Amino acid sequence: xxxxxxxxxxxxxxxxxxxxxxxxxxxxxxxxxxxxxxxxxxxxxxxxxxxxxxxxxxxxxxxxxxxxxxxxxxxxxxxxxxxxxxxxxxxxxxxxxxxxxxxxxxxxxxxxxxxxxxxxxxxxxxxxxxxxxxxxx
Amino acid sequence: xxxxxxxxxxxxxxxxxxxxxxxxxxxxxxxxxxxxxxxxxxxxxxxxxxxxxxxxxxxxxxxxxxxxxxxxxxxxxxxxxxxxxxxxxxxxxxxxxxxxxxxxxxxxxxxxxxxxxxxxxxxxxxxxxxxxxxxxx
Amino acid sequence: xxxxxxxxxxxxxxxxxxxxxxxxxxxxxxxxxxxxxxxxxxxxxxxxxxxxxxxxxxxxxxxxxxxxxxxxxxxxxxxxxxxxxxxxxxxxxxxxxxxxxxxxxxxxxxxxxxxxxxxxxxxxxxxxxxxxxxxxx
Amino acid sequence: xxxxxxxxxxxxxxxxxxxxxxxxxxxxxxxxxxxxxxxxxxxxxxxxxxxxxxxxxxxxxxxxxxxxxxxxxxxxxxxxxxxxxxxxxxxxxxxxxxxxxxxxxxxxxxxxxxxxxxxxxxxxxxxxxxxxxxxxx
Numbered sequence: 001x002x003x004x005x006x007x008x009x010x011x012x013x014x015x016x017x018x019x020x021x022x023x024x025x026x027x028x029x030x031x032x033x034x035x036x037x038x039x040x041x042x043x044x045x046x047x048x049x050x051x052x053x054x055x056x057x058x059x060x061x062x063x064x065x066x067x068x069x070x071x072x073x074x075x076x077x078x079x080x081x082x083x084x085x086x087x088x089x090x091x092x093x094x095x096x097x098x099x100x101x102x103x104x105x106x107x108x109x110x111x112x113x114x115x116x117x118x119x120x121x122x123x124x125x126x127x128x129x130x131x132x133x134x135x136x137x
Numbered sequence: 138x139x140x141x142x143x144x145x146x147x148x149x150x151x152x153x154x155x156x157x158x159x160x161x162x163x164x165x166x167x168x169x170x171x172x173x174x175x176x177x178x179x180x181x182x183x184x185x186x187x188x189x190x191x192x193x194x195x196x197x198x199x200x201x202x203x204x205x206x207x208x209x210x211x212x213x214x215x216x217x218x219x220x221x222x223x224x225x226x227x228x229x230x231x232x233x234x235x236x237x238x239x240x241x242x243x244x245x246x247x248x249x250x251x252x253x254x255x256x257x258x259x260x261x262x263x264x265x266x267x268x269x270x271x272x273x274x
Numbered sequence: 275x276x277x278x279x280x281x282x283x284x285x286x287x288x289x290x291x292x293x294x295x296x297x298x299x300x301x302x303x304x305x306x307x308x309x310x311x312x313x314x315x316x317x318x319x320x321x322x323x324x325x326x327x328x329x330x331x332x333x334x335x336x337x338x339x340x341x342x343x344x345x346x347x348x349x350x351x352x353x354x355x356x357x358x359x360x361x362x363x364x365x366x367x368x369x370x371x372x373x374x375x376x377x378x379x380x381x382x383x384x385x386x387x388x389x390x391x392x393x394x395x396x397x398x399x400x401x402x403x404x405x406x407x408x409x410x411x
Numbered sequence: 412x413x414x415x416x417x418x419x420x421x422x423x424x425x426x427x428x429x430x431x432x433x434x435x436x437x438x439x440x441x442x443x444x445x446x447x448x449x450x451x452x453x454x455x456x457x458x459x460x461x462x463x464x465x466x467x468x469x470x471x472x473x474x475x476x477x478x479x480x481x482x483x484x485x486x487x488x489x490x491x492x493x494x495x496x497x498x499x500x501x502x503x504x505x506x507x508x509x510x511x512x513x514x515x516x517x518x519x520x521x522x523x524x525x526x527x528x529x530x531x532x533x534x535x536x537x538x539x540x541x542x543x544x545x546x547x548x
Contacts (some may be wrong), residue, residue, distance in 0.1 A: 014155075014311055014321070015163060015304050019209075021156045025470045028287050033437065037288055047288070047346070059436045063474035072156075072321070131487030151448055151458070152441050162333045163307065166300030167426050174425055184425070184483070196299045200337035210457070288429075289437060295430045346430075380524075 004082040004135045006042045008035040012074045022069035029062070032093050032106060035078035039091065047129040055117045055125055057089060061109040068103050070095075076103060083107070085132060087122040141219040141272045145175040149211045159206035166199070169230050169243060174214035176228065182268040191252045192262055194226060198246040204219070205240050207232075213240060224259040235252060278356040278409045280316045282309040286348045296343035299336040303336070306367050306380060309352035313365065328389045329399055331363060335383040342377050344369075350377060357381070359406060361396040415493040415546045419449040423485045433480035435547060441503050442525070446489035450502065456542040466536055468500060468521040475517045481508060494518070496543060498533040 010031050018024035041047050050057060070076060075098040084090040089110040095103040112121040112128075147168050155161035177183050187194060207213060212235040221227040226247040232240040249258040249265075284305050292298035301341075314320050324331060344350060349372040358364040363384040369377040386395040421442050429435035451457050461468060480486060486509040495501040500521040506514040523532040523539075 013304070013308050015161055015307055017156045018152070019154045019156060019158045020467075024152055025473070026152060026444070029437030029440060030287070033289050034287050056431075059477060061474070061476050062436070062474070065472050066470060096450065116490075131450075150441070150445050152387070152444055157330075157332075160335070163300065163303030166303060167424070170300065170426055171424050193294075195294075196340060198337070198339050199299070202335050203333060275514045289435055291430045292426070293430060293432045298426055300426060 001082070001085060002132055002135055004039075004043065004132055006035070006039045006080045008038040008078045008080075010034060010075065010076045010078060012070050012072055014072055017072055020069070022071060025064070025066060028064060028066075028095070028104060028106070030063075031076065031078055031095065032108060035080050036091060036095060036108065039080040039082075043128075043131040043135055045128055049127070051115075053125060053127060055121065056115055058111045058113060059108050060088065060111045062107065064104060064106045066104050068097070068101055070097060070103050072113050074098065076104040082132065085129065088112075089124070138222060139269055139272055140221070141176075141180065141269055142178045143172070143179045143217045145172045145215045145217075146206070147171060147213045147215060149207050149213065151209055154209055157206070158233070159208060162201070162203060165201060165203075165232070165243070167215065168215055168232065169199075169245060172217050172230060173228060173245065176219075180211060180265075180268045180272055182265055188252075190262060192258065193250045193252055194247040195250060196245050197202055197225065197248045199244065201241060201243045203241050205238055207234060207240050211215060211235065219269065222266065223261050225249075226261070257260040275356070275359060276406055276409055278313075278317065278406055280309070280313045282312040282352045282353045282354075284350045284352060284373050286344050286346055286350065288346055290332070291346055296345060299338070302338060302340075302369070302378060302380070305350065305352055305369065306336075306382060308330060309354050309367060310365060310382065313354040313356075317402075317405040317409055319402055323401070325389075327399060327401060329334060329391055329395065330387045331384040332387060333382050334362065334385045336381065338378060338380045340378050342371070342375055342397060348372065356406065359403065360398045362386075363398070412493070412496060413535045413543055413546055415450075415454065415491075415543055417446070417450045417453045417491045419489045419491075421445060421487045421489060423481050423483055423487065425483055428483055431480070433482060436475070436477060439475060439477075439506070439515060439517070440491055442487065442506065443473075443519060446491050446504060447502060447519065450491040450493075453548055454539075454542045456539055460538070462526075464536060465526045466532065466540060467524045467526055468487060470519050471522045472520040473518065475515060477486065477515050479508070479512055479514050481506075481514050485509065487514060493543065496540065497535045499523075500535070 016023050016027040077096050079094045081092045083092050091108050093106040097103055153164040154242050214233050216231045218229045220229050228245050232244040290297050290301040296371050353368045355366045357366050365382050367380040371377055423548040427434050427438040488507050490505045492503045494503050501518050508514055
């Protein structure tokens, strides 16, 4: 499978901070989602296209390892790496701060589900496989 | 118009706190929504019923006056008072802490909108007017 | 008083949407805060500086008028206009979508509060007044 | 180690829903935190006590497995089970709906950290060990 890596910059907003003056751990789920939307958009296969194709990709699993904290105004980079495409989409995330220090690593697993039948699809749609093959070309 | 007043208790969760160790001001919008859902539920006219009737009540305006701050674990009481029913639903909110001190006052204005035509309705649905008339009986 | 106007672009993320597939109204409080931080930063008087000066600017009042809804991926522009500086900072916000249509207008009122004494200051700090006078030069 | 199991009821609020009309996956991090605060409170060792003891328990890892979706108004039960106490606190979470169906399972791992030295403590504080031993008595 082709190597697919994308990066998104996120600046930490004030409203994501907790009483320790650092990003509340649950807010990283939002950063992952923003980076994942950006990942699919750069693949040329965004959520609108998925909708049109009758396929949803709900999150079936996710895990996080928190390494350092992030503060107000930090410029974070969220790197997405496609680990697996079938039977489920597994994306690995690494977040680093502007000093290049790793903030966290995480994974999400998404299953392809038909919006019509509600059935889980264990084979990735052709349009997604093609998008991966043509990435960066 | 009949006097309609309801109260909902909300315990401040940790994730609503900001770096000053108090509830971030934007989180009160959630507390108002919880109290408003409870208000309509106690009226016997909840969101499921609204959906079934083909009417939505989006927020058209809201205003807040912040008086005191709230801390982790505070037991807040959100009091809803129906101020107007037509042409728009205006609810007044008062939030007090367990010492009886006022935390904030606020208002929301909701317009009734037909889910079919998308048109704004300036007359409240009969079912809502009846619910108000029968409140507490 | 000098005219101070700033603009910030915000792209609507998926996690801000509600069941109507539009931005949940409470999330606009976040957009205002991001724009306000950007406003103070462009003034050259950001939150870090405020902290160092021993002055906080909590929100005392806010009001919103919702005009149109915003959808996933919309490129919103939040325009901040300084309306008053003393005795309180009043900022007016206008959010427009990429078609130039107005999404909402809003205001916040912030009081200057000494972090040492906890007292409200009815005269704006000199550093803030100077920042306003020197804006854009 | 003594078996420590607690349960907290959470009613799904409207503002936690996403465009699919189900709870957005990131919001479950909040439900876990509420249940975890309740867990420590029922142990007789709450966050205020931790602060006073000079120990924090930041989340070092978390993982989620999503099984079913939850809807507006669902009465969820979050069950916390203490899996390990040393060298890290591992809590298992199971969320079931009012039909008794499992919504998700999850784990958090928390390290004890000294608020003074910033060092990680690999031995649980005595007060916590005692709280576990005395649970339910």
